Amino acid sequence: MPHMPDLRPAWFIRAGLFLYDHLARRELLPGSRGIVMRGHPAGAPLVESIKRGFVYSDGWVNDARLVVLNALDAAEHGATILTRTKLLSAVRAGGEWRAQLRRADGTTLGVRAASIANAAGPWVGELLQARWAARRRTACGS
Ligand SMILES: Cc1cc2nc3c(=O)[nH]c(=O)nc-3n(C[C@H](O)[C@H](O)[C@H](O)COP(=O)(O)OP(=O)(O)OC[C@H]3O[C@@H](n4cnc5c(N)ncnc54)[C@H](O)[C@@H]3O)c2cc1C
Known part of the structure; x- marks a missing residue:
């Protein structure tokens, strides 16, 4: 340099x-x-x-392959991998999370989870707002 x-x-x-x-x-x-x-x-x-x-010396990794390999490894350990799927909202109800997802083809599906890891990178805040917005809507009953 x-x-x-x-x-x-x-x-x-x-x-x-x-x-x-x-x-x-x-x-x-x-x-x-x-x-x-x-x-x-x-x-x-x-x-x-x-x-x-x-x-200076640094390491290099093909990050796309790293993500795929992580997903494959998780799948081998029993995870369900949903690519091209957006988390729309998640609300806590009855001691669990109820999340709404949207697939690339526009269909939505609901999933329940004991916990959620928000790994949305730069969109972490946006996702939190979506969650709160959903919670407010739920609180208002709309
Ligand atoms: C130009 C550039 C160069 C970089 N170079 C390096 C480098 O050389 N070395 C290095 O170590 N780091 C580098 N970084 C930083 C590195 O890319 C980030 O630190 C790393 O990608 C963060 O990983 P993450 O998993 O937290 O987030 P991300 O990799 O940003 O992943 C977040 C994911 O969440 C998804 N997502 C967002 N909202 C939703 C939603 N509602 N539902 C579902 N999914 C959602 C996004 O589509 C995305 O795939 C670089 C960053 C940039 C921008």
């Missing part, structure tokens, strides 16, 4: 990489380090005005 003048200060990036190194224990990959571009193989193809840079 070449350091350019318009980036954050070098010390700031170094501090960030230091934190990155220590977020998890390193067993296989080397830690990050600062480098001087002149004389370093990474600097060879770069313009001379780039004097410094940083080297």
Whole structure:
């Protein structure tokens, strides 16, 4: 990662990489380090005005395959996997969750669950609002 003048200060990036190194224990990959571009193989193809840079190692995974493999593993352990299915709402009633789902073909179905893990990523809040909205509607009897 070449350091350019318009980036954050070098010390700031170094501090960030230091934190990155220590977020998890390193067993296989080397830690990050600062480098001087002149004389370093990474600097060879770069313009001379780039004097410094940083080297860090990271892992890579095919996240689509990871999701599929997780789903297959869960299915092998008895889970029902419903792809292209949206959770519309979930309300707590009678000591359990009653959830409304919508399939890609527009059909809806209701499921009951002892617990729910909200793993909607950036949509976590939106989903919570849908849940509360459904709860309010239920409370109002509409
Ligand atoms: C451009 C970009 C690059 C990134 N690069 C990296 C990287 O290199 N390394 C790294 O570690 N992280 C990276 N991240 C971060 C990483 O993608 C997220 O941290 C991770 O995907 C979060 O996983 P999640 O399962 O919590 O949420 P998500 O992967 O966002 O999954 C949430 C799922 O919930 C579904 N959903 C939402 N609402 C509903 C609903 N009502 N009913 C049913 N399903 C619903 C969505 O369709 C989605 O499939 C990157 C993120 C972005 C945006």
